[in-house]
Amino acid sequence: MIKSTFFVLRISLAWLLVVFLFAGLWSNLPLIGWIDWPVVVAGMLTMALVVAGALSHLGRVQLIAGRIDKAALSNRQRRQVEIPFEAGEAFDLLDAAIRELPRIEQVESARDSLQVRAKVGRPDVNIERIGGRWNPLSWFGIPRNQILATVTPGHDSGSVTLICEPESPAWSDWFLVDDASNYENAEAITRAISRRVGERRRGEKADAAQTATEKELTVAKLSLLHAQVEPHFLYNTLASAQLLTRSDPARADEMLGHLIQYLRRSLPSTENELSTLGVELERALAYLEILKVRMGPRLSVQVDVPEEVRTTALPPMMLQTLVENAIKHGLEPRTGGGTVWIRARRGDDGAVAVTVADDGDGFNNKTNGTGIGLRNVRERLRLVYGGEAALAVVANFPAGVAATISVPAKFKPEVDHV
The missing domain is CATH 3.30.530.20 (START domain)
Incomplete structure (x- = not known):
C-alpha cells in the first residue's frame, strides 16, 4: 500500500x-x-x-x-x-x-x-x-x-x-x-x-538413457567373454588329460595344473572390474601351455612383456581373445603349426601397445581373423576407453597376422566396465 x-x-x-x-x-x-x-x-x-x-x-x-x-x-x-x-x-x-x-x-x-x-x-x-x-x-x-x-x-x-x-x-x-x-x-x-x-537437459538425459540402454545390451552380449571357457576347449583338455594319465601321468598332471591356473584366472572375483596386463598374460600363458601339451612341438610361444607394463589396466579376456584367434585361425589349420608371439611396449605418447602375432595362414579365403571375436574387442575398447584405445589387425611378415591393442598406460575409469 x-x-x-x-x-x-x-x-x-x-x-x-x-x-x-x-x-x-x-x-x-x-x-x-x-x-x-x-x-x-x-x-x-x-x-x-x-x-x-x-x-x-x-x-x-x-x-x-x-x-x-x-x-x-x-x-x-x-x-x-x-x-x-x-x-x-x-x-x-x-x-x-x-x-x-x-x-x-x-x-x-x-x-x-x-x-x-x-x-x-x-x-x-x-x-x-x-x-x-x-x-x-x-x-x-x-x-x-x-x-x-x-x-x-x-x-x-x-x-x-x-x-x-x-x-x-x-x-x-x-x-x-x-x-x-x-x-x-x-x-x-x-x-x-x-x-x-x-x-536441452531433458534431451541430454534422454540421449544418456538411450546410450545407457545400448551399453547395457552390448554389455549383456560381451560379458559372456568375461569368464567364459569354451566348452570344446574344456572337453578336449580333460579328454587329453585322461589319456595322458595312462601313458604319461607327469604330463597329465602338468596339463591339469595349467587348466586349474586358467580356470582360476577366468573366474574374476568382482564382476565387470578391469584386470591388468600381467593377470591376463598369466591366463593366456596357461591356455597356451595346455595347447602345447596337446599340440606338442607344433606350437611355440615367445613372450616379451616387460615388468613395468604388466600393471597396465586391461579388460578381462581381451588378450585371451587375440591369442585364441591366433591359434584357431592361424596355427591349428596348418599341419606344421607355428609360433605365437606376445609382445608389449610403452610408447612415447603414454600408450601401451600389446601385440599378439602368429606365423600361420594369415588372411586367406577361409578366414581372415576379423570375425565376431575382434568385433567384440573393438566394442569393448570403445565402451571402456572411448577414443583413447584402438585395435589394429595387419598382416605379419613373412606370414600370419599381428593384432595390436593400444590402451592408455594410466587409466582412471569413470564408468562400469565390461
Whole structure:
C-alpha cells in the first residue's frame, strides 16, 4: 500500500509541476492570459486523468507480477541469468528466446560480441485507461520498448545481462508508465531461456538413457567373454588329460595344473572390474601351455612383456581373445603349426601397445581373423576407453597376422566396465 501511494504521489507531483508551468506560461499570454478558468479546468482534468492512469498502471502491474513493489513498478527491468552452456550456445539460446517475443521487431544479433538488440511493440492498453488516448500518460509516450542482452563468457557457462526499457530517456519515467510491458518482456525472456535449458537437459538425459540402454545390451552380449571357457576347449583338455594319465601321468598332471591356473584366472572375483596386463598374460600363458601339451612341438610361444607394463589396466579376456584367434585361425589349420608371439611396449605418447602375432595362414579365403571375436574387442575398447584405445589387425611378415591393442598406460575409469 505504501509503495502504491508513493508511486501515485510521485507521478502526480511531476505532472502538477507541468500544470503549474503551463499555467505560468498561460498567464503571460496577451489578451487571453487574464482568463483563468480554462487553465484551471484543463489542470484539474489532467490531474484526474494522470491519477486514474497511475492507478490503472498499478492494477496492471498487480495483475502481471502478482505484487506491487519498486522492482515490479519500474519502467526499466534488469535481469542476470546464468546459462549452464558455453558462451556460443548461451548466445544462440538467448537470441532464439528474444525472437520468440510477440510484437518483436528490428532484431540485431552480433555473435562475435555476444550482443542482441531489439525493439518490441507495446500492447495497446490505452483503451483500458480512463480517458483512453486523451490521458496525458499517452500523449507523448513512446509506443515501443527496447531490449539489450549481453552474454559474458564464463567457465563452461554464459552469464546473460538482460535490460528491458522504454525507447525514451530516463527522465520520462517521472511522467510516463510502461503498463508493466518491460516487466512482462523480461519475465517472458527469462521463462523462454529456462524452458530451452530444460528442453536441452531433458534431451541430454534422454540421449544418456538411450546410450545407457545400448551399453547395457552390448554389455549383456560381451560379458559372456568375461569368464567364459569354451566348452570344446574344456572337453578336449580333460579328454587329453585322461589319456595322458595312462601313458604319461607327469604330463597329465602338468596339463591339469595349467587348466586349474586358467580356470582360476577366468573366474574374476568382482564382476565387470578391469584386470591388468600381467593377470591376463598369466591366463593366456596357461591356455597356451595346455595347447602345447596337446599340440606338442607344433606350437611355440615367445613372450616379451616387460615388468613395468604388466600393471597396465586391461579388460578381462581381451588378450585371451587375440591369442585364441591366433591359434584357431592361424596355427591349428596348418599341419606344421607355428609360433605365437606376445609382445608389449610403452610408447612415447603414454600408450601401451600389446601385440599378439602368429606365423600361420594369415588372411586367406577361409578366414581372415576379423570375425565376431575382434568385433567384440573393438566394442569393448570403445565402451571402456572411448577414443583413447584402438585395435589394429595387419598382416605379419613373412606370414600370419599381428593384432595390436593400444590402451592408455594410466587409466582412471569413470564408468562400469565390461
